Amino acid sequence: MSRFGSNAAMPRSSTTGTITEVFIMRMHNPPHPGEVLRELCLEPLGISVTDAAQALGTSRKTLSSILNGKAGISPEMALRLSIAFNTTPESWLAQQSQYELWQAEQHRGELRVKRLVAA
Numbered sequence: 001m002s003r004f005g006s007n008a009a010m011p012r013s014s015t016t017g018t019i020t021e022v023f024i025m026r027m028h029n030p031p032h033p034g035e036v037l038r039e040l041c042l043e044p045l046g047i048s049v050t051d052a053a054q055a056l057g058t059s060r061k062t063l064s065s066i067l068n069g070k071a072g073i074s075p076e077m078a079l080r081l082s083i084a085f086n087t088t089p090e091s092w093l094a095q096q097s098q099y100e101l102w103q104a105e106q107h108r109g110e111l112r113v114k115r116l117v118a119a
Helices: 033-045 049-056 060-067 075-085 089-105
Strands: 011-016 019-024
Touching: 033 060, 033 075, 033 089, 049 060, 049 075, 075 089
Parallel strands: none
Antiparallel strands: 011 019
């Protein structure tokens, strides 16, 4: 079974004082968008990396870096992918953002940040 379950982000809000906080249920350890691209877009269509790169108007090296999780999805690449696979660029950027945020959260305890509060 693929690791791409239905863990859609569900916004809910609560009010604390005058600040409204939005909580989003995040996927646990979301896949790199390159993994999604490979498993859900390229493999089912039987498209090679070389052919996909050519169709996207990018180099094989660039696409390979994304597929191998070495590079992220840029806004321009999100547009290219949305055109090629009839998706939205926002969906690709959201996947990239979720992936990066989860990675950053793994180092949250190492951050030296002080909470700011009203005087």
